Amino acid sequence: MQGSRLLPAVLFVVFLTAVYAAPPPELAALQQQYAFVVAERVTSPYNTGIEALSSKFLIALTNAGDEAKKAGNLPEALAIDEDKKLIASKQPLPEKDDEKTPASLMKLHAVYRLESAKLAQQRTAAHAALLPAYTAKLKELESTLLKGDRLAEAKEVMQYREGLGAAPTPSVTGKEFVNSLGMKFVPVKGTTVLFCIHETRFKDYDAYAAEVSSVNDSWKDQSVNGYTPAENTEEHPVVRVSWEDAQAFCSWLSKKEGKTYRLPTDQEWSYAVGIGREEKWKQGTTPATVVKNQTDLPWGSKWPPPKGEGNFSDQSRKTKAPNSEATYLDGYDDGFPTTAPVMSFKPNKLGLYDLSGNVWEWCEDWYDNIQKDRALRGGSWSSPNQGDLLSSNRLHNTPDLRFADRGFRVVLEQKAP
Numbered sequence: 001m002q003g004s005r006l007l008p009a010v011l012f013v014v015f016l017t018a019v020y021a022a023p024p025p026e027l028a029a030l031q032q033q034y035a036f037v038v039a040e041r042v043t044s045p046y047n048t049g050i051e052a053l054s055s056k057f058l059i060a061l062t063n064a065g066d067e068a069k070k071a072g073n074l075p076e077a078l079a080i081d082e083d084k085k086l087i088a089s090k091q092p093l094p095e096k097d098d099e100k101t102p103a104s105l106m107k108l109h110a111v112y113r114l115e116s117a118k119l120a121q122q123r124t125a126a127h128a129a130l131l132p133a134y135t136a137k138l139k140e141l142e143s144t145l146l147k148g149d150r151l152a153e154a155k156e157v158m159q160y161r162e163g164l165g166a167a168p169t170p171s172v173t174g175k176e177f178v179n180s181l182g183m184k185f186v187p188v189k190g191t192t193v194l195f196c197i198h199e200t201r202f203k204d205y206d207a208y209a210a211e212v213s214s215v216n217d218s219w220k221d222q223s224v225n226g227y228t229p230a231e232n233t234e235e236h237p238v239v240r241v242s243w244e245d246a247q248a249f250c251s252w253l254s255k256k257e258g259k260t261y262r263l264p265t266d267q268e269w270s271y272a273v274g275i276g277r278e279e280k281w282k283q284g285t286t287p288a289t290v291v292k293n294q295t296d297l298p299w300g301s302k303w304p305p306p307k308g309e310g311n312f313s314d315q316s317r318k319t320k321a322p323n324s325e326a327t328y329l330d331g332y333d334d335g336f337p338t339t340a341p342v343m344s345f346k347p348n349k350l351g352l353y354d355l356s357g358n359v360w361e362w363c364e365d366w367y368d369n370i371q372k373d374r375a376l377r378g379g380s381w382s383s384p385n386q387g388d389l390l391s392s393n394r395l396h397n398t399p400d401l402r403f404a405d406r407g408f409r410v411v412l413e414q415k416a417p
Contacts, residue, residue, distance in 0.1 A: 024153040026141050027160065034134050041130065046123040050116065054087050057112050061087070064104050076102040083108075094189065135161055162258075177412065180257060181207055185412050186351050190271035193411040195264065198342035198353050199237035199361060200249065200408055206234070208249050211256075216245060216402075224338045224404045227321035235341035237359045237407040243374045243399035246362050246408040253410070260413040263364040266290075266394070268411065269377045273298055273355045273391045274348065287375040288368035292392035298348060298356040303386050304329055310357030311340040313384035327384045338381050338404070356389055357381060359407035367396035374398075380405035 061084050068076040079102055086093055093113075097106050138161040145154035177185045177194055181204050185194035202222070209215040218240040222228055229236055241249075243263075250261045266287040270276040279290050295301055299309045311334050318328045320337035334340065334357075343353040360376040367373040373396035379389040382405045387393060397406070 024141075024145065024150070024156065026144070027138075027153075027157050030134070030137055030141065034130070037130060038127065042123055042126045045126070046119055049119040049122075053112065053115050053119065057108065058084060058087055060108055060111075064108065068102075068104070073102075075100075076104065079105055179253075179259075179412075181253075183410075187414075188268070188272050188350055188352075190276045191268045191411075193264070193268060193413055195268075195272050195350075195352055195411050196409045197347065197351055198409065199359055200246075200410060201234065201342055202236050202238050203234040205238040205241070205249060208252050212248070212252060215248070216242075218402050219245070221404075222339070225321040225323050227337050229336075229339060232341045235343075236339045237342055237354075239339060239359055239404050239407050240402040241407060242402050243362045243397075243408075245402070246410075249408075250410055261410045262413065263362055263408060264411045266363045266365040266375045266377065269361070269363055270392070272350065272352055273377070274350075275391045279392075284369075286368045287363070287365055287394045287396070292390075292394075294390065294392070296391045297386070297389055298391050304332055305356075305389070307332070308334075308345055310334065310345050310354065310379075310389075311336050311381045312357045312379070312389070313382050317381065326382065329384050336381065340381070354378070356391075357383060359405055360395055360403075362406065362408040367394065372398060376406065 061080050065077055065080040065084070068074075068080060079100075083093065083105065093109065094101075097109055101109070138157055142154050142157045142161070145151075145157060175187070179185070183200075183204060184197050186197055188195050202219075205219055209219070219238050221240060222233060222236060246263055250263065253259075253261045264272070267276065267279070267281055270279050275293050275296055278293060281290060297303070297305070299305060305312065312329055312332065313326060314329050314336075315331070315333040316335055317326070317337045334345075336344070340358055342358070345353065345357075347353045348355060355378055357379050358381055359378075360380045361378045363375040363377055365375045367375045376395040376397065377393070379393070383389055397403075
């Protein structure tokens, strides 16, 4: 459900202002005026329509649930209850039904999707009607700044205006998306973002470093204990990047594409790995304090991990990249002494790769209320223990730390068209 989100242009305004240097005062004034108009004429009417539709849908779901209970149909009652929870929490409904979806729910879904699509079309039209006048004012401002010999500020306005033109994609909730670097993103139920299916690759970071001269060079070193990957090195996850480095990459990519990329929150990462529904988050909860599942692994509950489940501290590491302080999974050989090319192992049911092993992944959150360390998830090629690889396990480090088994993946905020 997208009712609470601002439109792409407004998100871009907020993002640009927050991440980069303050814009020219004339641009800031235009941005503020435009955000107000969009909220009044586009976002607010759409939100009101979605809220009304959701209220009607909840009533229909409640009635259908009562009928299912009277009929003694437990699977149908449970499916309807799941929909009620999604609507109540303003989460998106599944984009498609499958063979397990009860017929009564399919009919309700069809009506809901049709009505929400109409509202989205109305919102698109309302937004499109506002953009020409706004871009005309931006062009006028560019000219004024240029004539006043304020070249850098005129360029900033021009880049912002051009970014607005690129902002609408991806626009449809629940759709897959491939960006300019070839990074593929998919929806994750329970979140409002698209997840990159793989960890950020060496080649993705290389594209960033080629355009930004101030990038720390540590990421270029893929060697560990005398071993350096020799094949498909561009496809390996980038390592020796800090939380701060990852933030800078996300800022660069966001500005480059006119979209909003960021690190996943710890809670979003839990949904990606499959335990999000059972974690009880409330005000004040942190990755350190959330109640943690102590049995589930990304592939199930079997230990040691079945062959091919991921890249861990194994016999190939012991042979080619040994460390006197390391421990290894006896009898497990994934073929990669250190990092493996992303997507070398099978994905989970959401189509996400390497949520267990390969590299620890930075998350957006502070680990606890002390706010000294940031959270990481997923284990790595150096992880030999069941505790490290639990779906609920969290690591934490200071945001400036760079290690050979730390990397990151990004998410893309979905934006209304």
